[in-house]
Amino acid sequence: MSERTNDSTTTVEPGRISWTDRGTVHSERWRSESGWPAPATVVTGDESMTAAAALRLATLGTAVLWTGDFHSAKQLLVAMGKRVRDAARPKNDDITAAFLRSRDDALRRSTLLGMLLVPIGADGTIPLRRSPDVSLATHNAWGTTTEASVVSLRELLGVLGAEEWRTRGVEVPALDGRIHPHYGVFSPVRGEYLNLVATAPIPTDARVAFDIGTGTGVLSAILAHRGIRSIFATDQDDRAIACATQNLDRLGFADVVTIRNTDLFPDGRADVIACNPPWIPATPKVATDYAVYDENGQMLARFLSGLAEHLTPGGEGWLVISDIAERLGLRSRGDLLDAIENAGLVVIARMDTRPTHARASDASNPLHSARAAEVTSLWRLGARKDSHGVTLAE
Structure with a gap:
């Protein structure tokens, strides 16, 4: 038996998922950090289900709630993923079309693979055979759980992977230490941009810095490590704020960095304002x-438009960004330079480096030509002044 389509029902209550198994109706909390709605139709599955059968159901909008061995579920997910990848082989598109198609493929892959589900007990554990102890990982990702729930296996594996990063941390040579990313907070694994922040010349007598969109707090930590004694880090994501707080405390910078739940800029001015916005102006x-994706480049545009009025005289804005958007045909260098000029800013200097991540050398990736040529830059920006030496933003 490969599928039990008679064990299905329709979810009617928002935030919950329902199914029928051997004549018994079940209803539990639906958990999705990705924001996917609960599948309307659910069947139970075990080792008798094949990847082809699971994908056929997923294509029809039917999810599979796993009742068998946990490791077998992981094997099934891998097999499903291989089939989805094989069905999305690269075509001979130009680079922009290849990028857009890759985004559609990513959405399709997430949608289909997200239809393999596993139960989570009220204590945050997995009530399946040979399941690992995930209670700490689920607690750190979701907080204290008080009721049973159902989650996609793919999302749960993301939780477990995030817990490994949180435990192990990411080595940051510029800090002589490690940054520990939390679930849902971008991990600073691309060290080339961190090296730019660690080596850019700091304005003379710089005392105050802003770190816009701090995430893990890594840029604040580097600036503090370089000797700036008053840093204000901002973010609006609760997980990022908790993550940055713990990292900066662990590194001994809690008395140097003030973290604020603020949209972009805090009040006042700074001698250095660093920002590493999402690099690709496309819809997540x-x-x-x-x-990674900043719809219509909104964060970049808002950072540039507000930068000059928050700089001290002689202060610098450090924009850390890759040119991958230009190489994908999503933004031109002229567009970026126009945005800088229109914001009343001038380019003081630019520092460039090449990425070293695996995708840059993966010739099988449909975006290889763009990634292989990618350059990451730190743009040192200052406020433009008029002929009388008055800053135009004032």
């Missing part, structure tokens, strides 16, 4: 996209 398709 899945939850993990938000640290």
Whole structure:
């Protein structure tokens, strides 16, 4: 038996998922950090279900709630993923079309693979055979659980992977230490941009810095490590604020960095204002996209437009950004330079580096030509002054 389509029902209550198993109706909390709605139709499945059968159901909008061995569920997910990848082989598109198609493929993959579900007990554990102890990981990601729930296996594996990063941390040579990212907070694994912040010349007598969109707090930590004694880090994500707070405390910078739940800029002015916005001006398709994709370049535009009025005389804004958007045909260098000029800013200097991540050398990736040529830059920006030496933003 490969599928039990008679064990299905329709979810009617928002935030819950329902199914029928051997004549008994079940209803539990639906959990999705990605914001996916609860599947309307659910069947139970075990080792008798094949990847082809699971994908056929997923294509029809039917989810599979796993009742068998946990490791078998992981194997099934891998097999499903291989089939989805094989069905999305690269075509001979130009680079922009290839990028847009890759985003559609990512959404389709997430949608289909997200239809393999597992139960989570009220204590945050998995009530399946050979399941690992995930209670700490689920607690750190979701907080204290008080009721049983159902989650996609793919999302749960993301929780477990995030817990490994949180435990192990990411080595940051510029800090002589490690940054420990939390679930839902972008991990600073691309060290080339951190090295730019660690080596850019700091304005003379700089005393105050802003870190806009702090995330893990890594840029604040680097600035503090370089000797700036008063840093204000901002973010609006609760997980990021908790993550940055713990990292900065662990590194001994809690008395140097003040973290504020603020949209972009805090009040006042600073000698250095650093920002590493999402690099690609495109619509996020899945939850993990938000640290990389900035719809219509909104954060970049808002950072540039507000920068001059928050700089001290002689202060610098440090914009850390890749040119991958230009290489994908989503933004031109002229667009970026126009935005800088229109914001009343001038380019003092630019520091460039090449990425070293695995995708830059993966020739099988449909975006390889863009990634192989990618350059990451730290743009040192200052406020433009008129002929009388008055800052135009004032």
